[in-house]
Amino acid sequence: xxxxxxxxxxxxxxxxxxxxxxxxxxxxxxxxxxxxxxxxxxxxxxxxxxxxxxxxxxxxxxxxxxxxxxxxxxxxxxxxxxxxxxxxxxxxxxxxxxxxxxxxxxxxxxxxxxxxxxxxxxxxxxxxxxxxxxxxxxxxxxxxxxxxxxxxxxxxxxxxxxxxxxxxxxxxxxxxxxxxxxxxxxxxxxxxxxxxxxxxxxxxxxxxxxxxxxxxxxxxxxxxxxxxxxxxxxxxxxxxxxxxxxxxxxxxxxxxxxx
Numbered sequence: 235x236x237x238x239x240x241x242x243x244x245x246x247x248x249x250x251x252x253x254x255x256x257x258x259x260x261x262x263x264x265x266x267x268x269x270x271x272x273x274x275x276x277x278x279x280x281x282x283x284x285x286x287x288x289x290x291x292x293x294x295x296x297x298x299x300x301x302x303x304x305x306x307x308x309x310x311x312x313x314x315x316x317x318x319x320x321x322x323x324x325x326x327x328x329x330x331x332x333x334x335x336x337x338x339x340x341x342x343x344x345x346x347x348x349x350x351x352x353x354x355x356x357x358x359x360x361x362x363x364x365x366x367x368x369x370x371x372x373x374x375x376x377x378x379x380x381x382x383x384x385x386x387x388x389x390x391x392x393x394x395x396x397x398x399x400x401x402x403x404x405x406x407x408x409x410x411x412x413x414x415x416x417x418x419x420x421x422x423x424x425x426x427x428x429x430x431x432x433x434x435x436x437x438x439x440x441x442x443x444x445x446x447x448x449x450x451x452x453x454x455x456x457x458x459x460x461x462x463x464x465x466x467x468x469x470x471x472x473x474x475x476x477x478x479x480x481x482x483x484x485x486x487x488x489x490x491x492x493x
Contacts, residue, residue, distance in 0.1 A: 239306050240286035241279035245271025245334025248339065248490055249312045252278050253303065255321030255345075256412050257401040259285040263473030264321065270483060279306055281322075283408030285318070292405075296415050300330045307337065316486055317430075320471060321443070322416045329421075331428050340489045341432040342482060343466050347443045348421035349450035358417045358442055362410065370406055374398050379443050381469040393472060425454045431492075432458040433485040435478060447455030459485060 244267050248340055248373055254262040260278035267276040267489035293402035303326060307315065314337045324346030331338040347354070365373045378387065378394050387394055401409065434454045436448045445462050452460040461481045462468060470478050 238287070239279050239302055239309075241277060241306060241310075242267075243277050243310070245274055245276045245368075247272075247274045248486075249310075249315035250274040250276050250343075250486065251303070251307070251315045251317050252276065253317070253319035253323030253326050254278070254281065254284070255319075255323050256416055257284070257404045257409050258320075261285075262471050264369060266471060266479060266482065268360070269475070269479040270486070273297055273483075274486060277306075277310065277312075277315070281412070284404055289405075289408060293411050296325065296329055296419055299326050299415070302378075303330050303332060304337075312407070313337070314339050316340045316342070316489065317456045318344060318433075318482070321343040321346055321468065322412055323462075325416065325419050325421060328425060328428060329419075330459055331430050332424055335429055338430045339493065340486065341428065341430045341435045342485075343432055344449060344478075345436050345440055346451075347447045348425055348454070350378060350420065350448055354433055354442075354447070355417070355420075362413050363418050365410060365413070368408060370401065374401060377401075381467055382473055383439070383465060383467055386473045396468070397472060398412060405464075421451075422454070425451065428455060433461065433482065434458055435461040435463065435470070435481060437468060437470055439461050439465060440468045 250264045254260060260280050263278045270276055280287040281299060316339045317327045317330060324343045327341055328343060331341055431470050434448050434452050436445060438445060448460060452458050463477055466474055
């Protein structure tokens with residue numbers, strides 16, 4: 235079952251679809267859209283159960299989220315697109331590229347994880363277990379401390395509150411469902427199958443999606459580009475779009491020139 239997906243389109247040029255993460259919204263990429271729409275048709279959307287995209291039909295898995303992306307592509311009549319995702323979106327994109335390789339011009343794998351050790355997996359699953367035990371609200375400060383630098387938290391309490399509200403406005407069952415997908419998916423067994431040019435970006439101090447794991451993703455994708463953003467944690471697009479945008483723009487322009 236696929237319900238209508240809420241989406242936005244801005245700009246002109248080759249299509250770029252950007253996929254947000256857990257408990258977020260398409261607004262995550264507003265700054266990226268502003269900086270790319272002169273050269274690319276930027277498409278952002280709310281995952282099922284997030285923002286203005288409904289979901290009422292029970293639990294779902296990674297391939298269901300890939301089905302939603304494919305349904306959106308077909309609805310827009312786009313033969314192929316650059317596909318990029320943040321966090322959970324950085325897992326949806328590669329899975330989409332595995333299933334539909336001819337429809338992916340390039341991949342942006344942003345602030346996500348693969349090749350987790352047992353300890354890595356235990357830590358992220360522990361966060362999910364804590365939310366199930368204590369509720370999502372009491373764990374939110376722990377999450378935001380993992381997402382944003384201390385300096386940003388101190389300077390922009392308004393943005394932190396906005397991000398927390400996004401989480402709390404997401405149905406708890408949906409939030410835990412997508413967190414389960416993120417915690418339980420391991421891309422390592424199939425990542426090497428991907429053929430699209432890829433750019434991997436993460437923050438230097440992103441605890442769950444750290445440079446160690448992203449270097450392994452880079453090694454699994456010959457010819458890929460790896461960018462480690464100094465000092466940043468997980469919420470790179472909310473805290474520091476200005477630092478991410480030049481890398482992404484240059485990568486995408488190179489791909490279009492090459493094609």
